Amino acid sequence: MKTILIIEDDETLNKNTAFALRAEGYNVICAYTVEQAQDMYTGADILLLDIMLPDGSGLDFCRQIRKNSRQPVIFLTSCDDENEIIKGLDSGGDDYITKPFRLRELLSRINAVIRRCCTDMPVPDLTALEQKLFEYLYLNKENYVTREQILAYLWDSKGLFVNDNTLSVNISRLRDKLQDSSSGKIVTKRGLGYKWTQQTN
Numbered sequence: 001m002k003t004i005l006i007i008e009d010d011e012t013l014n015k016n017t018a019f020a021l022r023a024e025g026y027n028v029i030c031a032y033t034v035e036q037a038q039d040m041y042t043g044a045d046i047l048l049l050d051i052m053l054p055d056g057s058g059l060d061f062c063r064q065i066r067k068n069s070r071q072p073v074i075f076l077t078s079c080d081d082e083n084e085i086i087k088g089l090d091s092g093g094d095d096y097i098t099k100p101f102r103l104r105e106l107l108s109r110i111n112a113v114i115r116r117c118c119t120d121m122p123v124p125d126l127t128a129l130e131q132k133l134f135e136y137l138y139l140n141k142e143n144y145v146t147r148e149q150i151l152a153y154l155w156d157s158k159g160l161f162v163n164d165n166t167l168s169v170n171i172s173r174l175r176d177k178l179q180d181s182s183s184g185k186i187v188t189k190r191g192l193g194y195k196w197t198q199q200t201n
Contacts, residue, residue, distance in 0.1 A: 002114070002139065003027040005044035007037045007061075008076055009054050013099070017048070020103050034061050041065060046110060047073045051088065059091040066092035072113040076101075114139055129154065130174045133167075137186060137196040144192040 004021055008014040009032050018028040029044065031037040034056035041047060047065070051058040062073050075088040075096040088096050094113050097106055115135070126134060136145065136153045151167060171194065175186045184198045 002045045003029065003043060004046045004048060004110070005029050005031060005037065005041055006048045007031045007034070007041075007053065007058065008048065008050045009033065009052075010050075017106070021107075024107060034058075037061065041071070042069075044071065046113065047071055048106075049073050049075055049093075051075055051077045051079075051084070059087055062088075062091045062093055072116075074109055074113060126174070126177065127170075129170055130177070133170055133174055134178075134196075137194060141184070141196045141198060144189060144195045146193040150194070 004026050006014050006017055006021075006028060008017070008030075011032065014030050014032065018030050021028045029040055031040050032054075034053050037047075037049075049058045049062060053061075058075060062075075065071060065073065072094045073092065075093045076099055077084060077088065077096055078099045080098045085096055094116070095109050097109055132154055133150065136150060147164065147167060151164070154167070171186070178185065181199075184196055187195050187197050189195075
């Protein structure tokens with residue numbers, strides 16, 4: 001489960017966005033100031049960051065994060081001025097969305113950022129199904145996911161029928177293709193499922 005940190009001083013918008021994202025299966029934590037976010041952002045996978053905060057600039061906070069982290073940052077801004085958008089991206093932001101925004105658009109942008117982060121991983125040529133399987137394992141890296149969770153993801157993502165035997169075959173093939181990868185490996189634990197674990201130096 002991905003953890004999203006919302007850093008937004010509008011209490012109503014913050015709480016409503018958190019409620020909607022939790023309903024979509026995300027773990028959500030909330031901050032209303034830069035000071036609060038300082039102690040919370042390392043525990044998040046994705047940041048939704050307001051540009052104008054009561055105790056500082058989201059742009060400056062993003063620059064600070066970029067000194068030691070590549071966590072995806074999506075800026076929340078009430079200004080759609082081109083120069084402001086460019087400032088956000090130049091500060092290290094991965095995307096931006098203007099307020100007020102629609103939930104489906106926000107979810108689409110979150111998913112797009114997650115996919116881009118996933119494709120940054122060095123992997124060999126994979127079939128479409130193997131790529132989706134790897135994507136799900138990578139997005140949940142260091143956490144075990146069950147066969148049922150994987151099957152549900154593969155079904156939802158492409159509308160394809162993937163049965164238990166097909167899953168077993170594709171996990172085996174994916175593991176074979178990734179066995180020479182220096183970036184990590186697939187770990188199986190009986191009763192828990194599978195996880196992608198990063199290679200440590």
